[in-house]
Amino acid sequence: xxxxxxxxxxxxxxxxxGRRRALSKVSLTVGAGDIVGLLGPNGAGKxxxxxxxxxxxxxxxxxxxFGDRTAHAMGPALRQxxxxxxxxxxxxxxxxxxxxxxxxxxxxxxxxxxxxxxxxARAGLAERGDDEVNGFSRGxxxxxxxxxxxxxxxxxxxxxxxxxxxxxRAVGLVSDRLRQLASAGAIVVLxxxxxxxxxxxxxxxxxxxxxxxxxxxxxxxGLRARYRSAxxxx
Amino acid sequence: xKKMFAPLLVIVAAMFAAAPIMIAQAPFESTxxxxxxIFYYHVPSWMAMYSAIVVCGVASAIYxxxxxxxxxxxxxxxxxxxxxxxxxxxxxxxxxxRKAWGVWWQWDARLTSALLLELIFVAYLMVRKFGxxxxxxxxxxxxxxxTATAPFVYKSVDIWRTVHPKTSVVPLLASSxxxxxxxxxxxxxxxxxxxxxxxxLRVKLARQQNTLDNLYLAQEDR
Amino acid sequence: MFLxxxxxxxxxxxxxxxxxxxxxxxxxFFAVSCVLVFAFAFVKDGRAPEDAAAGILWIAIxxxxxxxxxxxxxxxxxxxxxxxxxxxxxxxxxxxxxxLLGMLALLGVAxxxxxxxxxxxxxxxxxxxRPLLLLAVLAGGTVGFAAVGTLFAAMLVRARxxxxxxxxxxxxxTIPVIIGGVRGTAALLASPADEVTATMWIGILFAFDVVFVxxxxxxxxxxxxx
Numbered sequence: 001x002x003x004x005x006x007x008x009x010x011x012x013x014x015x016x017x018g019r020r021r022a023l024s025k026v027s028l029t030v031g032a033g034d035i036v037g038l039l040g041p042n043g044a045g046k047x048x049x050x051x052x053x054x055x056x057x058x059x060x061x062x063x064x065x066f067g068d069r070t071a072h073a074m075g076p077a078l079r080q081x082x083x084x085x086x087x088x089x090x091x092x093x094x095x096x097x098x099x100x101x102x103x104x105x106x107x108x109x110x111x112x113x114x115x116x117x118x119x120x121a122r123a124g125l126a127e128r129g130d131d132e133v134n135g136f137s138r139g140x141x142x143x144x145x146x147x148x149x150x151x152x153x154x155x156x157x158x159x160x161x162x163x164x165x166x167x168x169r170a171v172g173l174v175s176d177r178l179r180q181l182a183s184a185g186a187i188v189v190l191x192x193x194x195x196x197x198x199x200x201x202x203x204x205x206x207x208x209x210x211x212x213x214x215x216x217x218x219x220x221x222g223l224r225a226r227y228r229s230a231x232x233x234x
Numbered sequence: 235x236k237k238m239f240a241p242l243l244v245i246v247a248a249m250f251a252a253a254p255i256m257i258a259q260a261p262f263e264s265t266x267x268x269x270x271x272i273f274y275y276h277v278p279s280w281m282a283m284y285s286a287i288v289v290c291g292v293a294s295a296i297y298x299x300x301x302x303x304x305x306x307x308x309x310x311x312x313x314x315x316x317x318x319x320x321x322x323x324x325x326x327x328x329x330x331x332r333k334a335w336g337v338w339w340q341w342d343a344r345l346t347s348a349l350l351l352e353l354i355f356v357a358y359l360m361v362r363k364f365g366x367x368x369x370x371x372x373x374x375x376x377x378x379x380x381t382a383t384a385p386f387v388y389k390s391v392d393i394w395r396t397v398h399p400k401t402s403v404v405p406l407l408a409s410s411x412x413x414x415x416x417x418x419x420x421x422x423x424x425x426x427x428x429x430x431x432x433x434x435l436r437v438k439l440a441r442q443q444n445t446l447d448n449l450y451l452a453q454e455d456r
Numbered sequence: 457m458f459l460x461x462x463x464x465x466x467x468x469x470x471x472x473x474x475x476x477x478x479x480x481x482x483x484x485f486f487a488v489s490c491v492l493v494f495a496f497a498f499v500k501d502g503r504a505p506e507d508a509a510a511g512i513l514w515i516a517i518x519x520x521x522x523x524x525x526x527x528x529x530x531x532x533x534x535x536x537x538x539x540x541x542x543x544x545x546x547x548x549x550x551x552x553x554x555x556l557l558g559m560l561a562l563l564g565v566a567x568x569x570x571x572x573x574x575x576x577x578x579x580x581x582x583x584x585x586r587p588l589l590l591l592a593v594l595a596g597g598t599v600g601f602a603a604v605g606t607l608f609a610a611m612l613v614r615a616r617x618x619x620x621x622x623x624x625x626x627x628x629x630t631i632p633v634i635i636g637g638v639r640g641t642a643a644l645l646a647s648p649a650d651e652v653t654a655t656m657w658i659g660i661l662f663a664f665d666v667v668f669v670x671x672x673x674x675x676x677x678x679x680x681x682x
Contacts, residue, residue, distance in 0.1 A: 094472045350631055364621065379671065382671055389632070
């Protein structure tokens, strides 16, 4: 774990493309130990928010602060503390599972000998390590992608729709992993439109619609009802 | 700047009205006769085009590194004007060449370089139109690289041509024709001022479009 | 960190390419087809026009290079691995350098095949009497073309119409490279070889390379951030 920052703050962040608004004046703080659920319909701006937190997208107004510094002030080293898993999985299909993990381990300055085998084991792919990824099923790829994203022990863990196409067992594994990360001090942000999966997993709920943050509160029971009422009335 | 606009417009209009008279009164060049007078439009067109290219390049660089949308207005306006004035030059050049030397296009250094720069800035406009979201940045990179390559283009095309020397296309008219100085200066200034006037108008339009976009966005906020 | 990251990216691309050699083989074959098309276009009575060899060589490099650029970055689009690369804890320009080195390696191999082929078909064996100068012209031109091409291909990855926009943007801007490359290699075909002209073009190409690699390194990060 990197003790670089304990929280990430979005301060009045807006992002628009010409006339199309992606985000409007979003202010949100996420802290260590939180599992924040970014919930909202498709096109609400969840992916843009994740992109902003990952420093892949720049805001057109407002600032993103890691601890109390901006990404620019922290430089490339900031990215050592960020882990992203999006829908596309970010794996090279022509390479084997082991080669994928080794590449990313070295990219993050880790010793592959120490980390890759353990990651393969956690993904349940120890015997398939030298097979090419394009022969893997969706579930296998997802497990591998999860390990790849977490290989360097990031402080800020960003998941964008990670549950798509997973069976129940896999969903359970991912959820458990997220809980472990949060209790170890990571900041977990999870964007999804699947309320059932979010229910019981997230500790905080940030509801997003049409680029605006319409609710930001601790999670409670009856997530679905809360979501419906918030979306319906706003 | 706003206050200067109306008087500037009047001055430019007056200059363009006066120019043909001055040009008609200017002495004839010995070998080419009447057609040489196209030079008073041809060369100032290039001056306006190069001014536009420099403005576009600088604005694009600032936009790329600082992200200020109002600077981007200058970049797109200047690019359009570069294409416009470039087109004027590329039409008057062959017209002159055809009449004076019997050939429409001889690959002379200046016209060829200008054609390449014209292509680069047409590409700029195409990127903005067809590039999809985020195309302003891509176009800015095109303009920046295009402006940076301009001296290389000119130098390499120039050397490429002088290996096989042909008749020099732009003779030293200023030295051979003392009476050409004043109308040439008038034309040059008139074209540069025309460029400034058009740039101001176009930037204003672009800014209004941005304001409109911002209003739409603000509207949704309510 | 910078150089390490660049070399890691290069090694990764090399590993992927070695599995199937897809981009290399198809690029080579395309380049050869290019040469043949131009041969049929220009050869008359069994002879090509003077200096045609130089022109044909560089056109083949430019066309094949453009295709290879598109295909290399298409690989990073699939599975959005480009995003993962941009998240590496190294200056993002290092990714550019890694990709550029890969492109240079690919074009180097292509030229290794094309130069002898063109020399063979168009009686241009005079090139090999001045190997160092020939290499310098090839290197100078290829670096310039690849430097601008890699940047543009990277920035166009998320754009619409990217396949056609790449050549539209790349060719006018790299015309000095084409001119320098063609005139430089043509100078070496003269008898005796015109070393002065070739050296002059090498100088111009070198200046172009320095300017545009620098410009690309500066602009890579702002362009890759959305």
